[in-house]
Amino acid sequence: MISHKSSLKRRTISEDWLESTGRNDVVIYQTLPDFLIKNQDGVDISRWSLRGKYWLFVFSSEAAELEDPDFSKLLNKFAVQLRPSAGIAMITSSSSGVLSRLHKEHNLTFDLFSDKEMVIWKSVNKDLPDSTGECFCTVLLDPWGRIRKVFPDHSAEDFSRFIVQEMHEMVRHDLALNAEIHTRRAFRAFSSRTVERNSILRILEAGHLAPSCMNKQPWRFIVIDDSEGLKRVQESLSEGNYWMKKAPVLIAAHATKRDDCTLNDRRNYYLFGTGLAVGFMIIQATQMGMVLHPVAGYNPIELKKLLQVPEEAVMITLMALGYPGDPETLGDKHRKIETGDRIRKSLDQVVSWFS
Amino acid sequence: MISHKSSLKRRTISEDWLESTGRNDVVIYQTLPDFLIKNQDGVDISRWSLRGKYWLFVFSSEAAELEDPDFSKLLNKFAVQLRPSAGIAMITSSSSGVLSRLHKEHNLTFDLFSDKEMVIWKSVNKDLPDSTGECFCTVLLDPWGRIRKVFPDHSAEDFSRFIVQEMHEMVRHDLALNAEIHTRRAFRAFSSRTVERNSILRILEAGHLAPSCMNKQPWRFIVIDDSEGLKRVQESLSEGNYWMKKAPVLIAAHATKRDDCTLNDRRNYYLFGTGLAVGFMIIQATQMGMVLHPVAGYNPIELKKLLQVPEEAVMITLMALGYPGDPETLGDKHRKIETGDRIRKSLDQVVSWFS
Numbered sequence: 001m002i003s004h005k006s007s008l009k010r011r012t013i014s015e016d017w018l019e020s021t022g023r024n025d026v027v028i029y030q031t032l033p034d035f036l037i038k039n040q041d042g043v044d045i046s047r048w049s050l051r052g053k054y055w056l057f058v059f060s061s062e063a064a065e066l067e068d069p070d071f072s073k074l075l076n077k078f079a080v081q082l083r084p085s086a087g088i089a090m091i092t093s094s095s096s097g098v099l100s101r102l103h104k105e106h107n108l109t110f111d112l113f114s115d116k117e118m119v120i121w122k123s124v125n126k127d128l129p130d131s132t133g134e135c136f137c138t139v140l141l142d143p144w145g146r147i148r149k150v151f152p153d154h155s156a157e158d159f160s161r162f163i164v165q166e167m168h169e170m171v172r173h174d175l176a177l178n179a180e181i182h183t184r185r186a187f188r189a190f191s192s193r194t195v196e197r198n199s200i201l202r203i204l205e206a207g208h209l210a211p212s213c214m215n216k217q218p219w220r221f222i223v224i225d226d227s228e229g230l231k232r233v234q235e236s237l238s239e240g241n242y243w244m245k246k247a248p249v250l251i252a253a254h255a256t257k258r259d260d261c262t263l264n265d266r267r268n269y270y271l272f273g274t275g276l277a278v279g280f281m282i283i284q285a286t287q288m289g290m291v292l293h294p295v296a297g298y299n300p301i302e303l304k305k306l307l308q309v310p311e312e313a314v315m316i317t318l319m320a321l322g323y324p325g326d327p328e329t330l331g332d333k334h335r336k337i338e339t340g341d342r343i344r345k346s347l348d349q350v351v352s353w354f355s
Numbered sequence: 356m357i358s359h360k361s362s363l364k365r366r367t368i369s370e371d372w373l374e375s376t377g378r379n380d381v382v383i384y385q386t387l388p389d390f391l392i393k394n395q396d397g398v399d400i401s402r403w404s405l406r407g408k409y410w411l412f413v414f415s416s417e418a419a420e421l422e423d424p425d426f427s428k429l430l431n432k433f434a435v436q437l438r439p440s441a442g443i444a445m446i447t448s449s450s451s452g453v454l455s456r457l458h459k460e461h462n463l464t465f466d467l468f469s470d471k472e473m474v475i476w477k478s479v480n481k482d483l484p485d486s487t488g489e490c491f492c493t494v495l496l497d498p499w500g501r502i503r504k505v506f507p508d509h510s511a512e513d514f515s516r517f518i519v520q521e522m523h524e525m526v527r528h529d530l531a532l533n534a535e536i537h538t539r540r541a542f543r544a545f546s547s548r549t550v551e552r553n554s555i556l557r558i559l560e561a562g563h564l565a566p567s568c569m570n571k572q573p574w575r576f577i578v579i580d581d582s583e584g585l586k587r588v589q590e591s592l593s594e595g596n597y598w599m600k601k602a603p604v605l606i607a608a609h610a611t612k613r614d615d616c617t618l619n620d621r622r623n624y625y626l627f628g629t630g631l632a633v634g635f636m637i638i639q640a641t642q643m644g645m646v647l648h649p650v651a652g653y654n655p656i657e658l659k660k661l662l663q664v665p666e667e668a669v670m671i672t673l674m675a676l677g678y679p680g681d682p683e684t685l686g687d688k689h690r691k692i693e694t695g696d697r698i699r700k701s702l703d704q705v706v707s708w709f710s
Contacts, residue, residue: 028534048694052546052644052678084548143644143678144538175554178639179383180533181561183499191407193439199530204706206536208699210634213651217700224709233709265655272630272671279565279634284533289407289498296568300620307709316627323407323498339403344563345572351559354579354588354607354662 029146033123038096039089040103040112047145054086054171055141056163058154059121062092071156072106078164079110086167089113091120124150140167142174180286185342187291188243188334191325195249199288200225200321204251206284207277213261213269219277222307224250232306233318238297243330247320252303253278253294254313274316285321294319384501388478393451394444395458395467402500409441409526410496411518413509414476417447426511427461433519434465441522444468446475479505495522497529535641540697542646543598543689546680550604554643555580555676559606561639562632568616568624574632577607577662587661588673593652598685602675607658608633608649609668629671640676649674 032047039045058075066072079088088110092099099112115121124139124147138158140149148170151163204221212218224233225248233252234245244250253274260270278294285292294317304315327338387402394400413430421427434443443465447454454467470476479494479502493513495504503525506518559576567573579588580603588607589600599605608629615625633649640647649672659670682693 027537028528028531029538031538048544048682052548052680054644144641146534146538173383174642174644175557176383177557177564178535178561178635178642179501181564181635181639182382183384183386183501184564184566186566189403193407201702202530202532205702206533208702208705209532209536209539209697211539211541211637211649215698217705219705221706222709223706226710229710261651263651263655267651267655267669267671269651271626272633275627275630275632276634276637277630278627279631280533280536280638282566282631283635283638284536286499287529287533289409289529294566296616296618296622296624300618300622314622316622316624325407327403342564343570347556347560347563350563350572350574351576351578354577355581355584 029142029148032120032141032145032147035115035119037113037115037119039114040096040099040108042096042100045113050087050141050145052143053084054082054143054167056082056086056088056167057120057124057139057141058088058090059124059137059139060090060092061136062094066090066102066106066108068156069106071159072108074156074159076107076109078159082167085171087111091115093118138163140170142170178283180283184282184286185338186293187324187338188293188320189325189327189330189338190243190246190248190291190320190322192246193248193323195225195290195322197225199290200249200251202288203281203284203290203292203321207281210273210277210280212273212276216260216269216273218255218260218270219274220254220256220309220313222252222254222309224252233303236299236302236306237318238299241295241297243334244293244295244318244320246325246329247293247322249321251281251292251319251321252307252309252315253317253319254304254309254315256310256313258312271314271316278317278319281319289323290321291324292319292321384497384503387475387496387500387502390470390474392468392470392474394469395451395454395463397451397455400468405442405496405500407498408439409437409498409522411437411441411443411522412475412479412494412496413443413445414479414492414494415445415447416491417449421445421457421461421463423511424461426514427463429511429514431462431464433514437522440526442466446470448473493518495525497525533638535638539637539641540693541648542679542693543648543675544680544682544685544693545598545601545603545646545675545677547601548603548678550580550645550677552580554645555604555606557643558636558639558645558647558676562636565628565632565635567628567631571615571624571628573610573615573625574629575609575611575664575668577609577664579605579607588658591654591657591661592673593654596650596652598689599648599650599673599675601680601684602648602677604676606636606647606674606676607662607664607670608672608674609659609664609670611665611668613667626669626671633672633674636674644678645676646679647674647676 037045075088091113093116096114099114103112136153138151138154142148149166224230233250237244255270255274257268257270260273262268282292298318300315327335392400430443446468448471451469454469458467491508493506493509494502497503504521555578579585588605592599610625610629612623612625615628617623637647653673655670682690
């Protein structure tokens with residue numbers, strides 16, 4: 001009898017985490033489902049028509065809460081203050097006709113949505129136990145209809161104290177410089193920690209989701225992650241790229257002109273498009289706590305031969321991938337760059353305004 | 356007397372939000388300061404040597420908490436489970452020698468850091484009122500030393516119930532597909548909402564932080580955001596790009612070969628590098644709730660003349676920028692694409708593994 005020892009081994013939290021990277025259902029934010037409902041004016045509302053604004057969805061099983069003058073006064077005030085970046089909608093199962101009357105009666109400045117089948121509420125609450133029909137939660141949505149925060153309850157006090165503050169925090173987060181772009185540097189020090197294939201695939205998937213001219217997807221990637229392969233590829237590196245020998249993974253990117261748009265005025269898009277995909281890969285790697293550092297310093301003829309890349313392709317970059325390590329392992333010059341300030345031309349030198 | 360009415364106007368929350376985009380001090384995650392402390396073995400610990408792992412920092416004004424056998428047992432267990440993705444360190448003001456003795460005495464599997472001046476604790480708590488010297492907070496750090504979560508207190512119960520769960524959530528977030536890459540599509544429907552110049556600048560700043568060959572920064576951008584300028588630029592659009600006439604901002608990107616690396620084997624990097632910068636701009640715009648859609652369909656000769664771009668430059672793309680709008684404003688074909696599924700080659704068609 002064969003004993004399947006490995007499957008009986010007690011898993012560590014780290015192993016669970018790594019496995020979850022391979023699952024396609026892991027999304028950071030859940031998105032609203034497709035729906036078609038009406039507002040207080042009888043106008044169709046879909047998840048598409050809500051795009052472009054932040055929304056506070058206040059769910060209420062009946063519109064009765066509007067009878068509380070303090071609550072509707074408070075929502076009125078916030079609705080005015082939040083314009084034009086954000087809207088407030090109270091969502092009930094009441095008909096559009098009832099909502100129209102209530103909207104006029106109480107002089108409301110926020111929207112009332114009639115979701116008779118409670119489609120939106122059910123999608124937000126799908127992880128909760130079966131509903132009794134009572135629903136008073138509040139949901140913060142971003143301009144893409146992504147559910148950013150769910151509050152299980154709401155009252156006038158919640159709004160004044162927490163909910164509008166949380167919305168403010170969300171907007172501040174979104175308007176700030178992207179965290180991965182802010183953190184990313186062309187780091188060179190790698191730790192010896194290996195990179196799981198699931199993590200490599202996630203980074204490649206991110207690059208492959210980049211846009212391209214007529215969706216031609218001209219990028220091609222070759223992953224080198226075993227010691228024998230790494231040794232052979234390292235031979236084509238230029239001397240200054242000694243630090244890449246410590247990276248546990250190398251990824252070569254190549255592209256061919258005829259795989260992408262070529263316009264009759266000599267513009268072609270295969271290099272631009274591959275750059276865009278590499279940009280997305282760098283963002284993904286940074287989010288995952290890794291360095292992805294593209295270089296140009298290698299012998300492209302040797303490398304193309306070794307990796308069996310067609311003659312007509314351009315071997316545009318070789319990238320080092322791994323977890324960041326101790327800067328002390330670098331040479332003097334590179335150690336200073338690793339921990340030094342970022343150097344850029346002023347924005348004025350690369351941007352102008354036409355009028 | 357001139358009345359400065361505008362400065363007396365009551366500001367809305369939206370106005371406050373927009374203003375905050377122009378502030379350079381708005382960062383999503385605060386990063387650990389530079390420090391140099393010792394662990395229980397007398398080894399130097401800096402923020403650089405901690406990179407590449409998640410960390411749970413457990414602050415304690417004295418190492419006395421270690422005397423609680425339940426607490427140190429619990430930390431021991433978690434430290435083993437979290438390897439190799441994450442580490443646990445208890446940070447106190449005790450000397451390295453004291454910590455060395457305690458580490459052996461209690462058979463600890465987690466680290467003890469000696470931060471005599473409480474440099475790290477002060478940086479984490481700089482927004483709190485003056486400290487009394489008592490500090491028991493717990494901090495979650497990501498592999499970049501970014502402070503992701505601060506818990507004001509800690510106990511064995513907190514760890515079992517919340518803190519390790521929160522760490523798990525953070526890792527799941529980081530290992531998932533990047534939210535902006537997941538959300539981004541080549542959307543065409545724009546709302547009429549204008550885009551503030553601060554927001555345009557933030558997007559350009561993000562692109563300008565992209566890496567480039569030898570840090571040459573070859574990208575050049577021209578922003579068109581007034582109605583007269585937009586009208587003139589729109590004349591160079593190809594017919595299929597009718598939808599770009601609704602975008603409140605257009606950004607032209609151009610680059611010149613001699614502004615970037617050219618290697619003697621005919622490789623050049625100006626188009627690849629500009630693609631990378633545009634990739635970063637798209638991520639930033641998506642995070643801000645906006646569509647940034649680059650196209651190739653325009654008359655580059657007319658456009659270069661109008662925008663006074665040198666003859667030798669390549670006008671590589673024109674980008675439409677704005678908030679997403681109602682897909683009903685699009686023609687039949689584009690409306691279907693706007694709300695339809697994403698189309699990609701299988702990953703196998705663009706990725707191969709060398710060994």
